Amino acid sequence: MSDNFGRYFVNAIVAGLIGRMATVVKAELEKAKQEISSKLKKIGVGVGLYIGAGVFAFFMVGVFIAAAILGLATVWPAWLAALTVGGAILLIVLILVGIGSALIKKNKDLTPHEQIDTIKSTVGMSTDK
Incomplete structure (x- = not known):
């Protein structure tokens, strides 16, 4: 009885x-x-505020571009000022596209080679013979 109770x-x-x-x-x-x-x-809420700031930044860039054109229009004819600012923007776009393309081409192979080699060496499947 005491065994069962315990x-x-x-x-x-x-x-x-x-x-x-x-x-x-x-x-x-x-x-x-x-x-x-x-x-x-x-x-x-923070992401929403970032989006709102991005919208205002988009319009701000447009205002700055217009200000640059109007500023140059005081020295040059308006068409030349607009063409100059447009050409500068095109140059910036081409540089950014070139850098982006180089990064994409360099990293388009998504295979994690370093981690695969680490796992193989950990398991004992050495790639070096």
């Missing part, structure tokens, strides 16, 4: 501890979900 007593204590631990873990997970949800809402 076994039931230990089982009851262990079950109680596991139950309490499960309750604590569930409560903490729920708090974590709420915290993450709150942070995601704030991140969403």
